[in-house]
Amino acid sequence: MKIAIAGEEKRLVEFRKIIANEHELIESENFKAQFNFSAFDIIVDLNADDRLEIADSVFTSGKFVLLCAVKKSLAQMTNRKNISSIIAGINSLPTFLSRPVQEISFLNQHEFSLWKNIFESLNWKTRIVNDRVGMVTPRILFMIINEACFTLEERTASKEDIDSGMKLGTAYPIGPLEWADKIGIENIFETLLGIKKFSNDIRYNSSPLLKSMFLNKQKFYLD
Structure with missing residues (x-):
């Protein structure tokens, strides 16, 4: 298959690793209005939910x-869009594409049958989730990361102790604050903000520490 794909380099690197060699990738940072899609089988935008338009x-x-x-x-x-394409959603935030199962959403879940052969050709295992801001895994993980931020700012534990405790106590492959750095603080903060606006649920309010780190473009650990 021929795939037109747009996104930041970090996500493109992950996507390349889950695509078999027989598929042809044509990469771009963004799809311009004049981009010609006629020769492609699939269009992928790994940063679609970051774009204003x-x-x-x-x-x-x-x-x-x-x-x-x-x-x-x-x-x-x-x-308010005219739609003739067959659209699906994916969780392509950094680190998530490398998981063995891809989290997929649909405007209409009956459209999975239309995508089935595509996913089989890509050799992907998929899990269908509802079309909701945050999907499923990011909602759960980002709440854990947010709680870890509260724990850190209250000086209940150091960042190293929080990460070690989660790895030893819950068999996490990586601590929540280490993971936050890999995902990107901005992605976590903006997702929680989007969920809060969508649900009006105060549980998704970001901790002051997470908000401050987002505004100051900080990380928990130095590279």
Whole structure:
């Protein structure tokens, strides 16, 4: 298959690793309005939910379209759009594409049958989730990271103790604060903000520490 793919380099690197060699990737940082999709089988935007606007041609191409749908739902991104494409959402935040199962959402879940052969050709195992801001895994993990931030700012434990405790006590492969650095503080903060706006649930309020680190572009650990 021929795949047109847009996204930041970190995500493109992960995506390349889960695509078999027989598929052809044409990469771009962003799809411009004049981008010609006619020769492609699949259109992928790994940063779709970061964009202020997605080119209308993505939605009217009639192709299979895969959009990152974590910070925004598919319903939000396609609102008031004319759609002839077959659209699905994916969790393509950093570190998540490398998991053995891909988290996939649909505007209409019956469209999974249309995607089934595509996913089999890509050799992906998938799990269907509802089209909601945050999907499933990011909601759970980012709440844990947010709670770890509260624990750190209250000086209940050091960042090293928090990470060691989670790895030893819950068999996490990586501590929540270490993981936060790999995912990107901005991705965690913006996802929690999106969930809070969507659900109006105060449980998703970011800790002051997480917000401060987002505003100051900080990390928990130095590279």
